[in-house]
């Protein structure tokens with residue numbers, strides 16, 4: 364929390380939220396183009412983008428390389444401190460427990476996500492990290508550009524499945540020869 368003398372953070376309104384979510388979606392699309400599950404994130408302070416991040420788990424061969432972690436890491440470096448209390452995060456997919464923990468640790472004021480993650484979501488779907496009695500409780504908003512964010516994921520997995528089928532068919536053809 365901030366003291367009363369400090370300026371309160373300016374958080375994005377719903378129109379701005381969609382614009383920032385589109386930027387996060389653009390990052391997600393870069394992930395997809397690199398063969399990664401499409402998830403993108405943007406850290407914003409007072410209406411300005413401070414840092415972006417995207418999923419790079421495959422390329423980095425690193426379980427920690429989630430979009431939110433990269434965006435938070437870059438935001439800390441850009442702003443020269445670990446407390447991002449004036450900032451908010453936009454991410455195309457509901458954060459997992461690791462990223463929700465990082466969001467708490469970074470003292471982010473608010474998190475806005477697009478698609479729900481019924482399997483791993485830690486901001487309402489599986490459980491609510493931010494309603495636990497931790498040192499900091501970020502605000503959470505879900506479902507901004509939900510359809511677009513979910514579609515990015517479903518079309519990625521659909522393409523992946525089709526490629527796998529094609530590959531196994533071409534392997535079978537080779538074996539038949």
Ligand SMILES: [Zn+2]
Pocket residue numbers: 429430431458459460461462463
């Ligand atoms: Zn995560």
